[in-house]
Amino acid sequence: MTRVVQKYGGSSVATPMKLRRVARRIRESVGGGSEVVVVVSAMGDTTDELIALAHRITSDPPSREMDMLLSSGETITAPLLAMALHAAGTPAISLTGAQAGIRTSGAHRTARIVDIVPQRVLDELERGNVVVVAGFQGATEDMDVTTLGRGGSDTTAVALAVAIRADHCEIFTDVPGVHTADPRIVPNARVIAAIDYDEMLELASAGARVMHPRAVEIGEAYSMEIRVRSTFDNEPGTIIARQDKMEIRQKVRAIAHETDVAKVTILRVPDKPGVAAAVFGPFGDAGIDIDTVLQNVSHDGTTDLSFTIAESHLRKARRMLPSVAKSVQAQGYTATAGIAKVTVIGSGLRGTPGIYAKIFRALADSEINIQMIATGEIHVTCIIDRPRVRDAVRALHTAFELERI
Numbered sequence: 001m002t003r004v005v006q007k008y009g010g011s012s013v014a015t016p017m018k019l020r021r022v023a024r025r026i027r028e029s030v031g032g033g034s035e036v037v038v039v040v041s042a043m044g045d046t047t048d049e050l051i052a053l054a055h056r057i058t059s060d061p062p063s064r065e066m067d068m069l070l071s072s073g074e075t076i077t078a079p080l081l082a083m084a085l086h087a088a089g090t091p092a093i094s095l096t097g098a099q100a101g102i103r104t105s106g107a108h109r110t111a112r113i114v115d116i117v118p119q120r121v122l123d124e125l126e127r128g129n130v131v132v133v134a135g136f137q138g139a140t141e142d143m144d145v146t147t148l149g150r151g152g153s154d155t156t157a158v159a160l161a162v163a164i165r166a167d168h169c170e171i172f173t174d175v176p177g178v179h180t181a182d183p184r185i186v187p188n189a190r191v192i193a194a195i196d197y198d199e200m201l202e203l204a205s206a207g208a209r210v211m212h213p214r215a216v217e218i219g220e221a222y223s224m225e226i227r228v229r230s231t232f233d234n235e236p237g238t239i240i241a242r243q244d245k246m247e248i249r250q251k252v253r254a255i256a257h258e259t260d261v262a263k264v265t266i267l268r269v270p271d272k273p274g275v276a277a278a279v280f281g282p283f284g285d286a287g288i289d290i291d292t293v294l295q296n297v298s299h300d301g302t303t304d305l306s307f308t309i310a311e312s313h314l315r316k317a318r319r320m321l322p323s324v325a326k327s328v329q330a331q332g333y334t335a336t337a338g339i340a341k342v343t344v345i346g347s348g349l350r351g352t353p354g355i356y357a358k359i360f361r362a363l364a365d366s367e368i369n370i371q372m373i374a375t376g377e378i379h380v381t382c383i384i385d386r387p388r389v390r391d392a393v394r395a396l397h398t399a400f401e402l403e404r405i
């Protein structure tokens with residue numbers, strides 16, 4: 001018998017009608033002889049609404065209480081879907097993350113799954129139930145509720161699939177698979193039929209929301225095949241799995257973008273050892289991730305140090321910057337909102353002469369100014385002004401003829 005984990009994202013379960021539709025889809029899998037564990041997200045924009053609600057109470061809510069609040073979104077969807085399955089004649093039971101045995105670290109809002117004790121889930125499958133698990137949430141050893149970070153239901157699904165030794169994990173979403181760029185920005189973007197974990201991880205980390213990066217990491221670590229498909233049709237979608245390295249890999253696979261970006265520059269810091277560590281240390285301690293970093297060539301013994309952070313962390317960063325700048329004897333700092341990053345991904349990027357020039361030419365031809373550049377094994381990221389991000393994605397997609405693949 002096949003055992004699968006199916007995850008349904010927020011827009012797939014946004015209304016009672018959609019929940020009934022998802023229930024029908026699950027029934028088909030059960031009817032086809034599969035054991036099914038389902039992971040659900042909060043309905044529609046519930047998580048955003050809960051965040052907004054909290055901010056109407058206080059601008060700085062404690063993260064433990066935020067986890068209690070945000071986890072409630074998924075805790076609502078799971079029993080509703082179990083009811084829809086019952087009503088359609090399919091035995092089902094809903095479980096919270098904690099009941100499903102998902103144990104996490106105590107890092108509220110960005111907790112990591114430490115392990116999963118799947119006994120309850122397995123027992124319920126044994127009893128013939130479809131098990132509907134609330135995604136995005138877990139609990140610490142002390143039974144404090146945690147959440148896994150935005151988009152974290154994907155991670156719940158892949159981790160559960162590993163824990164119950166499922167044959168594969170299906171991520172059902174509102175687009176028909178992983179595309180060569182966000183189909184909402186590039187209407188002629190194509191579905192990628194199969195992609196390796198490493199390229200998918202780059203794509204997810206560079207902002208393609210369709211998969212949570214940590215879900216891809218877990219998939220890779222445990223060789224769990226992930227299928228990304230549309231909730232609303234029966235197309236095969238995208239298979240994320242190890243690909244045959246012998247085949248000729250495509251140079252450029254996809255373009256990703258991220259708009260939650262802000263840029264910080266520490267101005268004219270002394271160019272000496274220890275400065276970067278002194279700047280980034282406090283940010284790390286405050287839980288602010290540093291992304292792209294650029295240090296200029298030094299003139300007269302001082303240099304500018306620029307880096308990007310999530311714009312959602314900008315307020316916190318602004319509070320820290322005066323003391324950080326002072327501690328490294330900088331002459332000042334700037335903190336700019338309204339930035340974006342666009343990333344070209346492909347395992348053939350390295351070793352293809354001229355490819356960097358082609359990227360920068362495509363942006364230049366659209367008169368898009370590149371503020372910072374970061375490169376890796378299989379990606380090139382350009383930091384640009386946010387209002388130009390759509391143009392940048394489209395220009396790069398066209399330059400690499402990704403619509404033809």
Ligand code: ADP
Pocket residue numbers: 008009010011012041151172173174175177178179180181182183184207208209210211254
């Ligand atoms: P869900 O609620 O199902 O988890 P998300 O909103 O988290 O869905 O992710 C799906 C969205 O990801 C799509 O609606 C699409 O706009 C966006 N997206 C960004 N980049 C890509 C890409 N390369 N391929 C597919 N979707 C993408």
Ligand code: ASP
Pocket residue numbers: 009010041042047048073135136149150151152153154
């Ligand atoms: N509901 C959570 C979010 O919106 C988790 C998820 O949907 O994956 O981020």
Ligand code: MG
Pocket residue numbers: 009151154209210211212
């Ligand atoms: Mg998602």
